[in-house]
Amino acid sequence: MQLTTAPLSMANVLERQPDLLDRISVLVDQLKGCCSRRELQSVFASMIKISADQDCFSMNQFISRCSSMSQSDLADSALAQIEEPNVFVYNAMIRGSVQCSRPLQALEQYRSMSRADVRPTSYTFSSLIKGCGLAKALRFGESVHGGIWKSGFNWHVFVQTALIEFYASFGGVAESRKVWDEIQDGGRDVFSWTTMISAYASAGDMLSARRLFDGMHERNTATWNALIDGYARSGDSISARSLFECMPVKDIISWTTMIACYTQEQRYQEAVAMFKGMIASGLIPDEVTMSTIISACAHLGSLDIGREIHYYIMQNQFQLDVFIGSSLIDMYSKCGSLERSLMVFYKLRERNLFCWNSLIEGLAVHGLAKGALLMFSKMESEKMNPNWITFVSILNACTHAGLVNEGQRWFMRMKEDYRITPRVEHYGCMVDLFSRAGLLEDALGLIRSMEFEPNAFIWGSLLGGCRVHRNLEIAQVCGDALMSLEPNNTGHHMLLVNMYAENNRWGEVVNMRRTMKGNGVEKEFPGQSWIEIGGETCQFAASDGNHAVSDQLFFFLKKLDAQIRLSNIDMHSICTNY
DNA sequence: ATAGGGTTAG
Numbered sequence: 213m214q215l216t217t218a219p220l221s222m223a224n225v226l227e228r229q230p231d232l233l234d235r236i237s238v239l240v241d242q243l244k245g246c247c248s249r250r251e252l253q254s255v256f257a258s259m260i261k262i263s264a265d266q267d268c269f270s271m272n273q274f275i276s277r278c279s280s281m282s283q284s285d286l287a288d289s290a291l292a293q294i295e296e297p298n299v300f301v302y303n304a305m306i307r308g309s310v311q312c313s314r315p316l317q318a319l320e321q322y323r324s325m326s327r328a329d330v331r332p333t334s335y336t337f338s339s340l341i342k343g344c345g346l347a348k349a350l351r352f353g354e355s356v357h358g359g360i361w362k363s364g365f366n367w368h369v370f371v372q373t374a375l376i377e378f379y380a381s382f383g384g385v386a387e388s389r390k391v392w393d394e395i396q397d398g399g400r401d402v403f404s405w406t407t408m409i410s411a412y413a414s415a416g417d418m419l420s421a422r423r424l425f426d427g428m429h430e431r432n433t434a435t436w437n438a439l440i441d442g443y444a445r446s447g448d449s450i451s452a453r454s455l456f457e458c459m460p461v462k463d464i465i466s467w468t469t470m471i472a473c474y475t476q477e478q479r480y481q482e483a484v485a486m487f488k489g490m491i492a493s494g495l496i497p498d499e500v501t502m503s504t505i506i507s508a509c510a511h512l513g514s515l516d517i518g519r520e521i522h523y524y525i526m527q528n529q530f531q532l533d534v535f536i537g538s539s540l541i542d543m544y545s546k547c548g549s550l551e552r553s554l555m556v557f558y559k560l561r562e563r564n565l566f567c568w569n570s571l572i573e574g575l576a577v578h579g580l581a582k583g584a585l586l587m588f589s590k591m592e593s594e595k596m597n598p599n600w601i602t603f604v605s606i607l608n609a610c611t612h613a614g615l616v617n618e619g620q621r622w623f624m625r626m627k628e629d630y631r632i633t634p635r636v637e638h639y640g641c642m643v644d645l646f647s648r649a650g651l652l653e654d655a656l657g658l659i660r661s662m663e664f665e666p667n668a669f670i671w672g673s674l675l676g677g678c679r680v681h682r683n684l685e686i687a688q689v690c691g692d693a694l695m696s697l698e699p700n701n702t703g704h705h706m707l708l709v710n711m712y713a714e715n716n717r718w719g720e721v722v723n724m725r726r727t728m729k730g731n732g733v734e735k736e737f738p739g740q741s742w743i744e745i746g747g748e749t750c751q752f753a754a755s756d757g758n759h760a761v762s763d764q765l766f767f768f769l770k771k772l773d774a775q776i777r778l779s780n781i782d783m784h785s786i787c788t789n790y
Numbered sequence: 791a792t793a794g795g796g797t798t799a800g
Contacts, residue, residue, distance in 0.1 A: 437795040569799040
């Protein structure tokens with residue numbers, strides 16, 4: 213039996229509800245003030261009550277609001293409800309899916325739009341092309357470009373701008389430039405200029421990017437930021453900085469770009485200085501800024517600065533998203549506080565691969581191999597697929613715990629079960645694993661079996677193993693390789709010299725010292741490092757007895773050691789109880 | 791009623 217009534221046409225509804233348009237505008241206003249899923253659902257219920265769920269204007273507004281609040285499933289159910297969605301509804305859906313990082317869904321919606329014979333507009337194509345870029349759908353995007361030509365929207369600057377970005381994301385700047393050249397005179401606005409500059413920057417062609425930038429008559433902050441980011445990514449922090457200094461108005465993106473620039477160049481102190489400068493200038497950082505600066509703190513290993521930043525995050529009510537979450541997990545474990553690292557992990561509402569990898573790496577470097585492996589299996593049971601970085605940590609965990617067989621098994625499983633081709637990093641882990649366990653022949657055999665050239669890390673691992681397990685023969689092989697790979701690395705050479713000395717091979721000792729002198733390599737202050745106490749950075753070195761802080765440091769290390777020993781026990785129970 | 795610029799794990 214058919215229970216549903218025939219669809220009410222808007223004309224019918226208007227007849228029965230003369231004040232419908234007023235009611236709709238009230239609901240649309242309410243929609244703009246919605247801050248939660250519940251509020252959205254309640255407005256939707258009201259819309260159904262007055263039959264506005266068949267009004268495309270209302271539904272367009274509703275869908276757009278849902279998408280901007282990342283509630284794409286509500287948008288989906290709204291679309292399903294509409295008997296005859298018009299082009300505005302489809303446009304809102306496609307744009308929303310792209311906004312919510314569901315590009316494949318956008319392509320699907322475009323297909324059903326075509327099936328329903330709804331003709332696309334320039335709005336449709338600009339969103340759809342963006343979706344093709346996100347979905348890495350080059351062929352589909354190209355065919356859409358064909359359709360764009362046929363329908364004449366290739367003269368629309370919004371569509372052209374989307375196409376410039378689309379081709380650039382596949383490395384085809386030449387194609388991007390072709391589209392840009394086609395933009396009619398007077399049609400080029402600051403958006404398309406900026407997009408073309410970004411296209412050149414992402415291709416590493418900073419000369420062309422700069423030429424465009426210099427030829428612009430009207431620039432805005434985004435244009436400056438795009439160029440700064442281009443220099444930053446190409447490793448030219450000098451140009452990035454000088455542009456940053458002379459730009460007329462700096463916003464949070466300008467500052468964040470500079471912080472990321474210094475972080476990438478491993479100049480973490482300067483990154484922190486930039487962050488402080490940003491705060492001092494009165495700007496309020498957002499989640500993106502915070503995850504960048506946390507990463508810089510992680511590499512600094514400074515728990516004091518790190519906790520200061522975390523306190524700042526909690527005080528200013530930043531969302532604990534996957535970016536901030538994974539960088540905090542990493543920061544705490546690198547700064548020595550696995551407890552805090554785990555606490556952040558448990559607090560996260562959503563966890564992506566970065567979060568899991570940060571945690572597993574943290575457990576691995578703290579020597580908690582069982583914890584790392586346990587978390588790996590938890591990760592799998594939550595249907596999160598590991599990648600090659602996960603396996604670097606897993607193999608490292610095995611190495612630190614001396615689990616040779618376990619490590620070999622995981623190396624095999626990685627290749628066979630997970631179809632991950634081993635990288636030089638994985639071989640490095642395995643060589644390290646064998647070397648530390650004294651299986652020096654196996655390590656050498658593995659190096660010889662590799663299809664690519666072993667790097668200095670790999671030879672260095674084996675050399676370290678040779679030193680511990682007293683194998684001068686293989687040590688010499690490593691030494692030769694390292695001499696040509698890193699002739700200026702004193703550490704490696706001194707290790708070999710010491711081994712010769714231990715074996716009373718004084719002739720070789722003299723020879724090596726002579727070669728090192730000839731290379732201009734002098735032995736530096738041994739075992740230099742630095743630590744931060746009370747916000748101050750103290751440099752120190754091995755056997756640095758005269759240093760003002762050495763007593764304090766020694767005491768601190770003793771305390772730290774005791775704490776680590778104690779917390780190791782807790783860690784295992786925390787992991788097992790997860 | 792659209793669109794451009796910055797983010798995390800090794």
